[in-house]
Amino acid sequence: MSLARQEIAQQPDVIARLLERERPALRAVAAELRRRRPRYAVVAARGSSDNAARYAQHVLGRMLQLPVLLATPSLHTLYHAPPRFVDAIVIGISQSGASPDVVGVVAEGAWQGAMTVAITNDPTSPLAAAAAHVVDLGAGEERSVAATKTYTASLAAIAALAAEGDGALSDDLARLPAAIAAQLALTGAAEAAVEAAADWERLTVVGRGAHYATAFEAALKLRELAGIVSEAYSPADLLHGPIATIGPAQPLLAIAPAGPTEGSMRELVATARERGASVAAIGHDAALGDPFLELVDVPEWLGPAVAIVPAQLLAVGLSERRGIDVDAPFGLSKITMTR
Amino acid sequence: MSLARQEIAQQPDVIARLLERERPALRAVAAELRRRRPRYAVVAARGSSDNAARYAQHVLGRMLQLPVLLATPSLHTLYHAPPRFVDAIVIGISQSGASPDVVGVVAEGAWQGAMTVAITNDPTSPLAAAAAHVVDLGAGEERSVAATKTYTASLAAIAALAAEGDGALSDDLARLPAAIAAQLALTGAAEAAVEAAADWERLTVVGRGAHYATAFEAALKLRELAGIVSEAYSPADLLHGPIATIGPAQPLLAIAPAGPTEGSMRELVATARERGASVAAIGHDAALGDPFLELVDVPEWLGPAVAIVPAQLLAVGLSERRGIDVDAPFGLSKITMTR
Numbered sequence: 146m147s148l149a150r151q152e153i154a155q156q157p158d159v160i161a162r163l164l165e166r167e168r169p170a171l172r173a174v175a176a177e178l179r180r181r182r183p184r185y186a187v188v189a190a191r192g193s194s195d196n197a198a199r200y201a202q203h204v205l206g207r208m209l210q211l212p213v214l215l216a217t218p219s220l221h222t223l224y225h226a227p228p229r230f231v232d233a234i235v236i237g238i239s240q241s242g243a244s245p246d247v248v249g250v251v252a253e254g255a256w257q258g259a260m261t262v263a264i265t266n267d268p269t270s271p272l273a274a275a276a277a278h279v280v281d282l283g284a285g286e287e288r289s290v291a292a293t294k295t296y297t298a299s300l301a302a303i304a305a306l307a308a309e310g311d312g313a314l315s316d317d318l319a320r321l322p323a324a325i326a327a328q329l330a331l332t333g334a335a336e337a338a339v340e341a342a343a344d345w346e347r348l349t350v351v352g353r354g355a356h357y358a359t360a361f362e363a364a365l366k367l368r369e370l371a372g373i374v375s376e377a378y379s380p381a382d383l384l385h386g387p388i389a390t391i392g393p394a395q396p397l398l399a400i401a402p403a404g405p406t407e408g409s410m411r412e413l414v415a416t417a418r419e420r421g422a423s424v425a426a427i428g429h430d431a432a433l434g435d436p437f438l439e440l441v442d443v444p445e446w447l448g449p450a451v452a453i454v455p456a457q458l459l460a461v462g463l464s465e466r467r468g469i470d471v472d473a474p475f476g477l478s479k480i481t482m483t484r
Numbered sequence: 485m486s487l488a489r490q491e492i493a494q495q496p497d498v499i500a501r502l503l504e505r506e507r508p509a510l511r512a513v514a515a516e517l518r519r520r521r522p523r524y525a526v527v528a529a530r531g532s533s534d535n536a537a538r539y540a541q542h543v544l545g546r547m548l549q550l551p552v553l554l555a556t557p558s559l560h561t562l563y564h565a566p567p568r569f570v571d572a573i574v575i576g577i578s579q580s581g582a583s584p585d586v587v588g589v590v591a592e593g594a595w596q597g598a599m600t601v602a603i604t605n606d607p608t609s610p611l612a613a614a615a616a617h618v619v620d621l622g623a624g625e626e627r628s629v630a631a632t633k634t635y636t637a638s639l640a641a642i643a644a645l646a647a648e649g650d651g652a653l654s655d656d657l658a659r660l661p662a663a664i665a666a667q668l669a670l671t672g673a674a675e676a677a678v679e680a681a682a683d684w685e686r687l688t689v690v691g692r693g694a695h696y697a698t699a700f701e702a703a704l705k706l707r708e709l710a711g712i713v714s715e716a717y718s719p720a721d722l723l724h725g726p727i728a729t730i731g732p733a734q735p736l737l738a739i740a741p742a743g744p745t746e747g748s749m750r751e752l753v754a755t756a757r758e759r760g761a762s763v764a765a766i767g768h769d770a771a772l773g774d775p776f777l778e779l780v781d782v783p784e785w786l787g788p789a790v791a792i793v794p795a796q797l798l799a800v801g802l803s804e805r806r807g808i809d810v811d812a813p814f815g816l817s818k819i820t821m822t823r
Contacts, residue, residue, distance in 0.1 A: 184523045184571050187551060192724030206559045212526060212567040214553035218720070219693040220545045223744040228551040232523050232571065246720065291725075347686065347713060354558040369725035374686060374734070376715050381557070381585065385531030386630075386708035389814035395713065405562040475728035 147471040149289040149370070149464075153457050154329060159284045159294050160301040160450070161322040167280050167302065174262055174278045175309035178209075181260055183234040189216035189250035190238040193292035193365060197238050197264075197299035199358035200449050207446065208307035208314065218246035221253055230259040237263050240287060240295040242270020251275045264302050266295050280306075289472045291370050293457050296362060297325065300450045307446075317444040321451075324443040328454045331439065335455055338436035339462035342396075342425065347374040349391060351383055351413055352400030359400045359449045363427075363456035367398075370474055371463035380413040393421040400452060401428040404445040427455055486810040488628040488709070488803075492796050493668060498623045498633050499640045499789070500661040506619050506641065513601055513617050514648035517548075520599055522573040528555035528589035529577040532631035532704060536577050536603075536638035538697035539788050546785065547646035547653065557585035560592055569598040576602050579626060579634040581609020590614045603641050605634050619645075628811045630709050632796050635701060636664065639789045646785075656783040660790075663782040667793045670778065674794055677775035678801035681735075681764065686713035688730060690722055690752055691739035698739045698788045702766075702795035709813055710802035719752040732760040739791055740767040743784040766794055 186205055188198040195215070202213040211234075221227045222245070235254030239247045242265035252275040255261045263276035266284050273279045282298040301321060308314035348367060352360030357379055364377040375398075378387055391397060397417045401410035407428075414424050414433055426434025429442075438455035440448070464471045525544055527537040534554070541552040550573075560566045561584070574593030578586045581604035591614040594600045602615035605623050612618045621637040640660060647653035687706060691699030699716040706712045714737075717726055730736060736756045740749035746767075753763050753772055765773025768781075777794035779787070803810045 184568075185551070185553065191720055195721070195724075202556055203559065206556060206567040207563055207565040210565070210568040212524070212553050212569065212572070214524065214551050217541055217545060217696075219696075219718075219745065220542065223693055223748070224546055226546040226549070228545040229523075229549040230551065233551070354562055357556075357558075365725050369728045372729055374713065374715075374729050376713075379558075381530055382534070385534075386704050386816065389708045389816060390711055390713050406558065409562070477725065477728055 147289070147461065149291055149293060149461050149471045152287055152289055152294045153461065155285070156294050156297045156454070157322040157326040157329070159298050160325065163283055163298055163301055164305060164318060166283060167305070170278060170280050171305050171309050174306060177260055178234065183211070183260060184232040185212045185214060187214050187216050187230060187233050187235045187250065187254065188238060189218060189235070189247045191244055191247060193296045193362060194238040194240065194299060196358045196362040196365065197296060197303060199361060200300050200355070201236065201303045203355050203357065204303060204307045204446060216250045218250055221249045222246055227253045230254045230257045234260040234262065237272050237276060238299055239272050240266045240292055242267040242272035248272050248275050264299055290474065290477045291366060297450050297453065304447055304450070317447055321443065321447055324441055324451050325454060327441045328451050332458070334438050335458035335462060338425070338438055338459050339466055341436035342459065342463060343466060345373050345396060347395050348398055349383070349387070349395060350375055350377045350398045350400065351380055351410070352377070353379050353406040353409060355446060355449055356400040356402065356406060356452060359452045359456070362453050363398065363400065366456055366460035367463070369477060370460040370469070370471060371467060372469065372475065373463070380409050383413065388416065388420070391417050391420050391422045396423045396425060399424055399426045399428070399434055401426050401433050402440050402445070402448050402452060403429040404448070427452055486628070486800065488630055488632060488800050488810045491626055491628055491633045492800065494624070495633050495636050495793070496661040496665040496668070498637050499664065502622055502637055502640055503644060503657060505622060506644070509617060509619050510644050510648050513645060516599055517573065522550070522599060523571040524551045524553060526553050526555050526569060526572050526574045526589065526593065527577065528557060528574070528586045530583055530586060532635045532701060533577040533579060533638060535697045535701040535704065536635060536642060538700060539639050539694070540575070540642045542694050542696065543642060543646045543785060555589045557589055560588045561585055566592045569593045569596045573599040573601065576611050576615060577638055578611050579605045579631055581606045581611035587611050587614050603638055629813065629816045630705060636789050636792065643786060643789070656786055660782065660786055663780055663790050664793060666780045667790050670794070671797070673777050674797035674801060677764070677777055677794070677798050678805055680775035681798065681802060682805060684712050684735060686734050687737055688722065688726070688734060689714055689716045689737045689739065690719055690749070691716070692718050692745040692748060694785060694787055695739040695741065695745060695791060698791045698795070701792050702737065702739065705795055705799035706802070708816060709799040709808070709810060710806060711808065711814065712802070719748050722752065727755070730756050730759050730761045735762045735764060738763055738765045738767070738773055740765050740772050741779055741784070741787050741791060742768040743787070766791055
C-alpha cells in the first residue's frame with residue numbers, strides 16, 4: 146500500500162489524538178483571545194495549508210465573528226513593507242513549519258506585539274519558535290508528497306479553536322474522528338468514481354461557504370496526484386467569466402452537501418448541465434452528479450474534514466490507475482522554500 | 485471595431501478624467517482614514533473587480549500599511565453570521581454596483597458603524613447608496629461583457645486612495661494615463677503574440693506582488709474572451725503542487741516586469757522551461773518569454789494598470805481570430821446576480 150493510502154487511513158486516529166492532547170494549548174489560545182479581543186485574524190500558509198486557511202476564514206468568521214485575512218507574504222519578504230498588525234491575531238499554518246514566507250509573517254506579527262499562533266506538525270520548527278502559542282498537529286511524519294492527514298489535522302485544529310469553550314460545538318467535534326472513519330469505509334463508491342473519471346484531463350471544482358476550502362483542496366489533490374488540470378471556484382466566481390469554458394470537454398465536480406450552500410450549488414449544477422458539461426458530485430443527493438460520492442452525516446460546519454476524504458481517495462485511485470508514482474508524483478518535493 | 489476594442493482604447497482618457505473629477509471624494513476618504521485610523525480594510529468584489537481587490541490588498545498594505553481582507557459574502561448571505569467589522573474600513577468594488585453579495589457586505593459594514601466606500605461605475609446604484617463615500621469610476625457605459633476600462637479605472641481609484649496626500653505618489657499617478665496610451669500604441673507586439681498564441685487551449689498565468697492581480701485578470705480575460713482554460717497562481721502557490729501539470733502541453737504566461745518580483749519570476753520561468761513548457765512573458769526583458777510583450781516604463785507600484793493592457797489586446801485578438809463574438813462571448817451576461 147502506498148504511503149498516501151496509509152496516511153489517508155490514519156486520519157481518524159490523528160484527529161482523535163490531536164483533540165485530546167492539544168486541549169491545553171487550545172485553552173491557552175482561547176484565554177488570550179478573550180483577554181486581548183483581537184479585531185481580526187491574519188493567516189499565513191501555502192499549498193494545502195492555504196486551503197486550511199480558507200476554512201479558517203469561514204469558521205472563525207462564523208463561530209467567533211472574527212474577520213480573517215489571508216496574508217500577502219511578498220509585502221514582507223520582497224517589498225519590505227509589512228502591514229501594521231495592530232489588534233490582530235496572526236496564525237501560521239505549515240506542516241513542516243519551515244516555509245520562510247509563513248515564518249516571516251508570524252515573526253513580523255510577534256515583533257509588532259500581536260498575538261501569534263503556530264499550527265504545525267513540527268513543534269521544533271522555525272514557525273513554532275516564532276509563535277507564542279503552538280498547536281502541534283502530532284500527525285506523525287507525513288512521507289507522501291501530497292498532504293492528506295496534515296490537511297485534515299489542520300482543519301481539526303482550526304475547528305477546535307472555534308469550538309473552545311462552547312459545549313455544543315465541542316460535542317460536534319468529538320464525533321469527527323468516527324465520521325471520518327465511516328467516510329473512509331465507503332470504498333466502493335470511491336472505486337467506482339475512479340473508473341468513471343478515468344479519462345478526466347481537466348476539471349473544474351466548485352464549492353461554497355465551508356466547502357470553498359474543499360473545492361480548492363480537492364482540485365489541488367487531483368492536480369498534484371493525478372495530473373488533472375483542475376481549478377477551483379465558488380459558484381459566483383465561476384459565473385463571472387470562467388463558466389465560458391465549461392462544456393462537454395470539461396467536466397465539473399460539485400462539492401454540494403446538504404446545508405446553506407446547497408441551493409446555489411444546485412443552480413450551478415443546472416447551469417453547467419445546460420452548457421453540456423458532465424457533472425460529478427460529492428454530497429448527499431445522488432441526483433446532483435454522476436459519479437456521485439455520498440457523504441456520511443456530520444454537522445455542516447465540520448463538513449470539510451469529511452468531504453475531502455472521497456476526493457483524496459479519488460485522486461489516489463486515479464494516480465494509481467494512471468501509473469503515476471503516488472508518493473512522489475511529477476518530481477514534486479515536500480517542502481517548498483519560497484520567500 | 486468591437487465595443488471591447490473601443491473600450492480598451494478609452495482607458496487613458498477614463499483614468500485622466502477620474503483622477504481629476506474624483507479628487508474631492510478621495511480627499512474625503514483620506515480625511516476620514518486619518519481621523520478614524522481603521523485597523524484593517526475589508527474589500528468585497530466579484531470577477532474583475534475581485535482582481536482589483538487583489539491589487540488593493542497589495543497597494544493599501546504597501547503604501548498605507550493597512551492589512552486588507554477579501555470579504556466572504558457567503559457568511560453574510562447564506563449563513564447569516566457576519567463577522568464583526570470593528571475598526572474596519574469596508575470597501576465595495578463593483579462596476580454595476582448591483583451585485584447583491586457585494587452590496588450586502590458594505591451594508592453590513594455601515595450597519596455596524598464601520599467606515600464604508602463604494603467604488604462603482606454607477607453612482608445611483610444600490611452599492612453607492614449603501615456606502616458613506618462614493619468614488620465614481622465615470623468610465624461611461626461599458627457595453628462589452630468583458631470588463632476592461634472599468635478594471636483599470638478601479639485600479640486607478642485604489643492607487644489614488646493610496647497616494648492621497650503624498651506628493652511623490654501623486655506625481656507618479658498623474659503620469660499613468662500617458663503610460664497606458666504609450667502601451668496601447670505598441671500594437672505590433674500584440675498582433676505578433678496573437679499569431680504565436682493561436683493554438684493555446686490551456687494556459688497557466690503567473691505573477692507576484694503587485695502583479696498577482698495582473699495574473700488573475702489576464703487569466704480571466706483570456707478565458708472569457710478567447711475560451712482558453714487559463715489559471716493564475718503566484719510562483720509559490722504554483723510550486724506547491726500545480727507545477728505538476730506544467731509541461732509541453734501547457735504553456736505558461738509570466739507577468740515578469742523589472743522590480744522586486746523579477747528574481748522569483750525568473751526562477752519560476754527557468755523551472756517551467758526545465759519541465760518542457762513554452763513560456764510567454766509580459767515584462768521588460770525579452771529573454772524571459774516568446775512571445776514577449778514589452779511594457780513601457782511606469783513606477784512599479786502602478787505597473788498593474790499598464791501590464792494588463794497587452795493581455796487585454798491578446799485576449800481580444802485571439803477572440804477575433806477564433807471567430808468568437810468578442811462583445812458577448814459564450815453567452816455570458818454582464819451582471820451576475822449572485823447572493
